[in-house]
Amino acid sequence: MSSVDSQQRVLSGMRPTGKLHLGHYHGVLKNWVKLQHEFECFFFVADWHALTTHYEDPSVIKESVWDMVIDWLASGVNPGSATLFIQSRVPEHAELHLLLSMITPLGWLERVPTYKDQIEKLREKDLATYGFLGYPLLQSADILTYRAGRVPVGADQVSHIEITRELARRFNHIYGREPGFEEQAESAIVKMGKKNAKLYRSLKRRYQEEGDMEALDTARALLKEQQNISLGDRERLYGYIEGGGKVILPEPKALLTPESKLPGLDGQKMSKSYNNTIGLREDPDSVAAKVRKMPTDPQRVRRTDPGEPEKCPVWGLHKAYSDNEVQEWVQSGCRSAGIGCLDCKKPVIDAIVEEQRPLHERAREYEGNPDLVRSIIDEGCEQARDAARGTLEEVRAVMGLQYR
Numbered sequence: 343m344s345s346v347d348s349q350q351r352v353l354s355g356m357r358p359t360g361k362l363h364l365g366h367y368h369g370v371l372k373n374w375v376k377l378q379h380e381f382e383c384f385f386f387v388a389d390w391h392a393l394t395t396h397y398e399d400p401s402v403i404k405e406s407v408w409d410m411v412i413d414w415l416a417s418g419v420n421p422g423s424a425t426l427f428i429q430s431r432v433p434e435h436a437e438l439h440l441l442l443s444m445i446t447p448l449g450w451l452e453r454v455p456t457y458k459d460q461i462e463k464l465r466e467k468d469l470a471t472y473g474f475l476g477y478p479l480l481q482s483a484d485i486l487t488y489r490a491g492r493v494p495v496g497a498d499q500v501s502h503i504e505i506t507r508e509l510a511r512r513f514n515h516i517y518g519r520e521p522g523f524e525e526q527a528e529s530a531i532v533k534m535g536k537k538n539a540k541l542y543r544s545l546k547r548r549y550q551e552e553g554d555m556e557a558l559d560t561a562r563a564l565l566k567e568q569q570n571i572s573l574g575d576r577e578r579l580y581g582y583i584e585g586g587g588k589v590i591l592p593e594p595k596a597l598l599t600p601e602s603k604l605p606g607l608d609g610q611k612m613s614k615s616y617n618n619t620i621g622l623r624e625d626p627d628s629v630a631a632k633v634r635k636m637p638t639d640p641q642r643v644r645r646t647d648p649g650e651p652e653k654c655p656v657w658g659l660h661k662a663y664s665d666n667e668v669q670e671w672v673q674s675g676c677r678s679a680g681i682g683c684l685d686c687k688k689p690v691i692d693a694i695v696e697e698q699r700p701l702h703e704r705a706r707e708y709e710g711n712p713d714l715v716r717s718i719i720d721e722g723c724e725q726a727r728d729a730a731r732g733t734l735e736e737v738r739a740v741m742g743l744q745y746r
């Protein structure tokens with residue numbers, strides 16, 4: 343915790359393995375844009391993560407990194423509000439990954455549900471590697487490097503946050519118990535002054551004896567506002583409330599990102615592997631061509647055949663983009679054969695193009711100025727490293743590596 347307010351800090355990453363599409367925009371990026379105003383956000387390009395599955399042909403990583411950053415910026419992720427960086431430019435992630443590996447039971451990694459799933463799913467790749475097994479641990483290191491309290495992820499990633507929590511607990515348990523911990527914690531309590539000391543003790547008792555979560559929160563808030571105690575003491579007292587040692591690595595919580603409601607061109611979830619995507623920065627003509635080619639209700643062979651929107655992927659897009667009035671026009675026009683499918687697709691095309699207009703505008707500025715993008719990332723990497731260094735210094739120290 344140190345000087346970091348973990349509850350205010352958000353970290354998330356994205357793998358650079360291809361172009362982003364509107365599914366990413368509706369699912370992940372709009373959420374990031376919202377979070378950047380509410381929290382201290384760190385967003386990074388997870389290039390090492392991409393290597394765990396693309397080590398044989400890493401060219402896609404290199405090709406995707408800058409495009410992805412431009413996609414973020416185009417979506418409204420603002421480098422003035424959030425810190426944007428590239429994982430491999432902050433070597434502290436790798437160091438923490440290594441150090442955490444010392445205390446990570448193999449069984450924890452083997453039991454992560456995505457491990458066996460992915461090996462099955464990506465059978466054309468040989469994923470029987472050390473790097474792939476360790477990928478959730480690398481993710482834990484990403485999060486714990488910044489002591490981020492909140493991690494926006496999709497449902498498929500929740501087990502990785504869970505393992506991160508377990509690792510943080512294990513780490514604090516092993517390394518947070520310095521000799522004389524209790525004595526130091528007790529004397530830190532005294533330093534808060536009589537009134538606060540008494541309050542802290544009673545909250546600690548209420549939490550430990552009655553499991554009162556509110557008391558836990560209040561005690562944490564009390565510690566946060568103390569001016570008279572050192573950072574080390576504050577960490578001791580955070581851990582001491584719960585009856586543990588010092589909290590060196592705080593446990594993060596998953597901020598579940600709701601699934602994007604935007605279906606792909608065939609009505610399934612929008613995904614590169616289904617080949618049904620609309621690019622985040624796709625040009626308007628190409629958007630129009632793709633939507634015009636979309637399959638419709640197979641019963642509507644001729645213009646005069648009535649159709650059923652529920653059986654048509656275009657209706658899925660209307661649900662995402664159209665207001666009630668247009669939706670009613672589609673429903674009745676389709677079922678009565680009053681409108682043709684191309685008429686029906688027109689408002690969808692217009693809505694997508696309209697949505698993308700500001701994205702294109704922002705992107706143009708960056709596409710024409712690669713140096714600007716690079717300098718945004720340079721600065722983000724610097725800021726990220728500053729944050730990462732503090733954690734690693736402390737981790738090295740408690741692990742007995744402080745002799746440099």
Ligand code: TRP
Nearest residue numbers: 353354355356388391481484493
């Ligand atoms: N593993 C995530 C994914 O595949 C990306 C990721 C890497 C990440 N490190 C992270 C997400 C840390 C959140 C926090 O989508």
Ligand code: SF4
Nearest residue numbers: 639649654676683686
């Ligand atoms: Fe689909 Fe619209 Fe054609 Fe009906 S009119 S089948 S909803 S595209």
